[in-house]
Amino acid sequence: MIQIEGVCHAIADTPILHDITTTLPKGRLTALIGPNGAGKSTLLRLIGRLEPLQQGRVTVASHDVTTTPTDRLAQVMAILGQQNAIASRLRLSELVAFGRWPHHKGRPGPQDHALVWLALKTFALADLADRFLDEVSGGQAQRAHIAMAWAQDTDWLLLDEPLNNLDMAHARALMGRLRGLVDQGGRSVAMVVHEINYAAAWADHVIAMKDGRVSAEGTPAEVLTEAVLSDLYDAPIRVGAHQGRPLVLHHV
């Protein structure tokens, strides 16, 4: 599991996260939800050590993120942030191959090449493998970044808004693959998601954040209620049901 204890974070003296204590369960798909500016990305970045921890403690599968060596942590957890400032004159196959770096450390073997190819095929990118990043669409580039994180082949996969730019079919396919990683692969996934019905349909566990605090956490049925969501988003939200899971209606 990922354990977060007493995490506070400030940017330029402005408090962003206030004493966050929560757990992301192992072997589950966790969705982080909440309004813009709630602190979801900041929390994910702290877990993934993209930002140094200022206060509190985070452990990923018992590895303290502050003290665990980077190469060890990179074998346990892959993180895909929201801003991926990677050179655009990189072929998709080269980008995806970066995911294998923590394993081969510059000397890729046949297994690394095979996994890169599998990642390209899994994310329907095989035909685009030789294209440069600036020669593909936003959704194709997004899928290539996800494929890179997937190729890292870690127990934990952390994704910040992976559904950005994906059409309905590719979004659904990605959620299906993430569920497969959890259900068949025994992996654990945490993702920031804005479209609540993806969390409703696919997540096992939901953490709702607002104003730098966890405001609710539990199963989708426990968190995705009219009371919790209306308060979270300061808007009247209706919740129905579809195939035994919440169906969130916000066009009312």
Ligand SMILES: Nc1ncnc2c1ncn2[C@@H]1O[C@H](COP(=O)(O)OP(=O)(O)OP(=O)(O)O)[C@@H](O)[C@H]1O
């Ligand atoms: N580099 C920065 N400098 C100053 N403030 C920042 C910086 N990065 C984030 N913040 C602030 O920290 C707060 C939390 O931002 P964060 O990106 O974690 O929220 P979020 O819940 O992921 O939002 P969104 O859904 O819009 O992506 C926001 O108020 C944001 O303005």
